[in-house]
Amino acid sequence: MDEAISAARPVDRAGWGRALLTGGVLAGPMWVTVALAQGLTRDGFDFRRHPVSVLSNGDLGWVQIANFIAAGLLCVGAAVALRRVRHPGLGARTGPWLIGQYGAGLVLSGVFVADPLDGFPAGTPAGPGEVSWHGLAHFGAGAVAFTALIAACLVAGRRFGRRGERGWAAYGVGTGLFFAAAWLALIGSGGHPAAMIGFALAVVAGWTWVSLTLSRALRGAA
Structure with a gap:
């Protein structure tokens, strides 16, 4: 009996690992879908003027708060699984740690709500408004x-490059540089409409990279 239980444990761990990685793969599509649906339907919201974070305000603000926290927890879970799954790009330490940090930042982004901004939610004065501690x-x-x-x-781009996997290497580096450039442009422009749209696209690109990269890890855990 004891031998049977011991033999089953590795299988159980593998099953949990696959479940956690699957959650990480689905985190991005979930987050983007929920944010997009809100942005297109909530009164007064405009992707050219408002970051998705301000959707955490108003009567339906709990939806985006839950979106941040759920997606973040799914990424943290995937990071835990990555410690047991060999991934050629993310490795066993640095990659999982960074994915976990990304998830933790998302959870905190839900806990600490962004301030109302430039007419959203409805009734908020135009302009940048005051910045609170949260x-x-x-x-x-x-x-x-x-x-x-x-x-x-x-x-991941560097590690893939060392392995000679040029496509994955270019994809990782390109996504990282695009995200960094879009983020800096948003900060530097003070929220210019073009920068707002560019950053929104960078967020989608970043989530796509996370999903595809974790999908590769999921295949490796089979």
Whole structure:
């Protein structure tokens, strides 16, 4: 009986690992779908003027708060699984740590709500408005998540390059540099509409990279 239980444990761990990686793969599509649906339907929201973070305000703000926290926890779970699954790009330490940091930053972005901004939610005065302590904490959480995502892309790109996998290497480096450039453009422009759209596209690109990279790890865990 004891031998049978011992033999089953590795299988159980593998099953949990696959479940956690699957959650990480689905985190991006879930986050993007929920954010896009809200952005297109909530009164007063405009992707050219508002970051997705402000959707955490108003009567339906709990939806985006839950979106941040759920996606973040799924990424943290995937990071835990990556410690047991060999991944040629993410490795066993640095990559999982960065994916986990990205997830933790997302969770904190949900806990600390961004301030209302430029007419959203409805009734908010036009303009940038005042920044509260939780608004500052939200910016800090975003910085934690974004720097981790950029670093994960670049680390994976370098590791894939060393293996001679040029396509994956270029994809990782390209995604990381695109995200970094879009983020800096958003900050430098003070929220110019073109920069807002560019950053929104960078967020989608970053989530796509996370999903595809974790999908490769999931195949390796089969």
